[in-house]
Amino acid sequence: MAIAEQTVHPDGRVELTDPDAVANSPYGNAELAPTRLPERNWTTYNYAALWMGMALNIPSYLLAAGLVQLGMNWLQAFLVITVGNLVVLVPMLLNSHAGTKYGIPFPVFARAFYGIRGANLPALLRAFIACGWFGIQTWVGGQAIYVIVGKLAGDGWTNASAIGGHAWTLWLSFTFFWVLQMLLIWRGIEALRSFENWAAPLVLVGFLALMVWIVAEAGGLGPILDQPSQLGWGAAFWKLAAPSLMGMIAFWATLSLNMPDFTRFGGSQKQQAIGQALGLPTTMSLIAILSIITTSGTIVVYGEAIWDPVVLAARFENPVVVVIGLVIAILATMTTNVAANVVSPSYDFSNAVPKLLTYRTAGLVTGVLGILIQPWRLISDPSIYIFTWLGFYGGLLASVAGVLIAGYWLVERTHLSLADLYQPGGRYWFSAGWNWRGVVATVVGSLLAVGGAYSNPGAGPFPADGLIPFLKPLYDYSWAVGLVVGFVTYLVLAKTASARQRNTAHAAPMF
Template identity: 35%
Template structure:
């Protein structure tokens, strides 16, 4: 693999002169080498902050509800996150090498105009996830304020389906998001440097409590598995795919982070520590803590806010609530707001920069009315998992384009031209668009064709493989490279 220094454009020499203003601005330009200062520590703490969130904490509940025992749930987590690690490792290479975000790199395989299709889908998912996670975090703020000031819960006036105290909690949490993103990517990096380790420390404290209460690993680890035979293996595969669906959207836009990393070694090591290793440890922590709730309360409590309320100790509730707020902020700013900002800037480069796009994300997210969706959590995850399956082909197409078709080389200035080498047919690369559609249909076929129902357990893998194969076949047949 060629070194980054082989390409002069990486030193900040791409000035925008002669480039299309509809495709270029300072936020979309390659990050100069001197500004790529993220180390493996920064990359790992960013992932720690993203992996440690309310949804990840509750993942073990979903896996065990499928019939797995604790060890099988941990094994499913390990398999899913190691698969994600390899996908993100390779898809991050081009971002590290060229300093470019996803919305620019995708122009190579979809064309500068056709690229708006996957960018729009990815941006929609990012903003939707931000809204749902944001509301989940606001509930922790609501619980904290209700503990500190009892009259707080009397503000029950309902506005658009949400109580007045709920609205104030949402507003406070949205302001916290705005403060973090107001100074761009580097403030996000510095916040994650604190948030990731903090959540781990609190998780260790909760795990110690669980081990003491449970006198060891607790009753959950003694529960038998309810999976048996080929049907059991299919259920296990469904659980792995569900975990992949939670993060496979980020496998698409991992260059948004890796463009700031100083070397390939830093991005690989940082992701290895922060993604699969941390995810497995966090899942183990959540299972141990939940096993303790079986002993203390007679039933498993998977929702961390509900657990804090059940414990009922004001100091613990406030401290735990603040931790949940920090954990939710850390996943939202890096996994949802950052990619959504780049996607909006890509759509309106002459009108938006990263800061103004961040404000737009906050406003649009509120218009999703996440508290209404949150009451139907099953619907949320079914919709987002399906969209995640549709984005699987985009990962396959990007990998096939960079490693198979372009042989790890992009002509960076042409990515900012409507009539450059990546223009294909008037800015539309129909090989990429066709592979996206066929790959998405293949990934979701099990949802609509009963005889293919078993394939849905492997939807992400199918989407990646079909997307890559169709794209390479069509591209080589039409010689669009």
């Protein structure tokens, strides 16, 4: 099979000379094929708005609120979240580069280091985690709808008979919100971009209004900022800070892998990089401040830390205020959920069976799995939410990020053969479509990162001594361990293989 040529444009972006060259590949379809240059038109604002929409959401709010509930004061929680998001921005921008340069989504990018078939390992790992997040966000949005209707319809709605521990009307709200999101994803990526552009600013206004209200009720910022830390700045704080920091980083560890799904539409490397740098750390720091002040204010006003903004909004007496506030919460959830948790697994599932699943049908698969994972259990407790859910999968995905960064920047030096990413028997076919080096690096990195996973007694699913006791100390640093070990292991294996190939070539007899 003839390999198509690629054209390198003056700005460094690459496309196939014949865009239809991979159309008949068994490993390609219209969504997985490289984005054509005229379609790479996302601007700095589009990426900033995308991140504003994704970061201004209730689970982001719950991160900071959860740290306050776990005993940190406003400054400690803010520092942990801000540092975490500055750290995760680095691998995010490193992996984004390939999307803009080659116009390819994450699972196709992964083929260069895992093999055309082997890429399904990191892609499906990412996809199933996204399904969990989709379910969490959909449950939160369903709760907001449930509260809104309850304020308007009265106790008959709120106190409806229970099914599975929750009112049947809550299940109905959850289902309605699920359908709403499926309709948006069915309309495609451009509909998502338009939605993010106008919804993101409204969401910011809603969270600001919630903070202003609680500050007024508390009698100003003074009583809020004077709330002492229950941990101090000694050993108790640092014991909680390390796993919390890994949780904050892990919150966006998924996007640090699959940002090529969005940067493939970038107008230039500069536009996507600046847009992300402006959008992610600033917005997450802002939502952290809003959440910390609001949650600390609930301690002053109500005598307890109310970490869930939906529960807080339900305490408002004015039904008009409740409805406006929770409509904003619903928009916040949709802007994040569809972009962060449906786009990626749609590509990932499509990559597994490209001739059977399109972007849209794969999105429906994501939605169904997001229900089956029972998200209401994951978000029921902040310690499980931050340490078990975020900490564990963050370590898994970090090892994949390490492989991608080492492979793209140090082994391949950012040079990929675009057509070979779709062709069996080509450069990225390796052994039957699998590159064992990427698999081994991922397994080793994941094992060291999460092999020692532990839970405090009665606070999670893991044994108190860790799954593998001698690895327990590493679990508090799961994301960092996974990233470094995956990076180093792949780099050593790939460089060793390259040296062996060079030596074999030099030793070949001359005729």
